[in-house]
Amino acid sequence: SAVISQKPSRDICQRGTSLTIQCQVDSQVTMMFWYRQQPGQSLTLIATANQGSEATYESGFVIDKFPISRPNLTFSTLTVSNMSPEDSSIYLCSVSTVDYNEQFFGPGTRLTVL
């Protein structure tokens, strides 16, 4: 299994600002993802963070709003840009085995936008 840490664990932000969330894994992993979980909803995949190249975004998510960096195999950041109250959610970093047969999640970042 992988041990994943995220920073910050929670934040309260003003609309129009940006927040960068960090994800650190205790081992090198190929597959790394960012999810969003809004209150009472399921996990929604935002993007796959690719090491050394641009992230692969899911339908409905764009790089300008959610820029992602992946400088190496143990670290990634997700920025939530120009925030609005609709961005209030839990953001989770996740890593997977190469066959996708098991995914591990970080503890999440709870974001509230006022």
Added chain:
Amino acid sequence: RKEVEQDPGPFNVPEGATVAFNCTYSNSASQSFFWYRQDCRKEPKLLMSVYSSGNEDGRFTAQLNRASQYISLLIRDSKLSDSATYLCVVNRGNTPLVFGKGTRLSVIA
């Protein structure tokens, strides 16, 4: 139609009860299946994999019916500590896992 659909819940059951959760998936090419557990304000964690032959882990039994594209989870002798949201999860083989919305279980003393 969502790719993974689950019972809406919540399920409120007394301690010691048996409770069953159902899940259907729409993509017939899905390759493997799982139940994840998510405690309140925590991240999801793998509970168990689901095999066509059915598999059991203590009080938990998972079943898969590929023909009907149906997955189930049975919890026997419910404990207070079983209270959580149970997520039905599907692996399509070449993409990240697809998560159902989850079914919330509350076990009451």
